[in-house]
Amino acid sequence: MAGDAVAQFRFTDFLSSEYINSTYNAPGVQSPVIDSLINQIIAAQGNKEKLLPLGRALDRVLTWNYYMLPMWYMAEDRLAWWDKFSQPAVRPVYSLGIDTWWYDVNKATKLPSARQQGE
Template identity: 70%
Template sequence: MPWPSSDLQISWASEYIDSSYNAPGVQSPVVDKLIAQIIAAQGDKAKLVPLGRALDRVLTWNYYMLPMWYMAQDRLAWWDKFSHPAIRPVYTIGLDTWWYGCQQSRQTTGSQEVVRINGRLSYPPSVTGDPHAMGHYYH
């Protein structure tokens, strides 16, 4: 069984909020305290197991994006084949009204620009093709 280690600090600690490692944007004194206790308990299985489980519960309860494996980067795959209609229906909030674009689905342009704004991935107008829209993927 792998044990929780000091590597957790880079991914979850508040002090790394502005780094590319704290991708979910975690800023929590509870998480910080649990990580500090995990670092202090290295080598002590009796302490590490309950601390690791407690950290897991806190992170899961907050619905953060959980990074998988130990990679230096995040991967995001997407295909721009959906769009909003040019004239939107009167009684819609727009979130459930996406249209499949046959022309868009045939085009692949390689890598697209994706930026992180306030803890979320954002597709700029150069990607969406709509200068007035910003599509967001919340995590």
């Protein structure tokens, strides 16, 4: 299979029948039509005249089959840090706000003994 290695990985691992049991092929794509289009797209890397209609055809086939692509959404952010930082009383609504934290000398001084006590 000739073509760009990155394109080959992205298309084959995520959308080809060959990887139906792979964790990458989460939507469970298994179609000889899609496999054929992927192979043609990989072979046509660098050729815009061939890639454009092939990409459109692949898009139509994928859309027509209604494949679900999970977003793996979590409502919370998980973060681990040493307790030597302080944070503002009001946190940003749409971010972790790490860029608003500051080094707290008092907390940093207490950290070694807290670590020894397993806290």
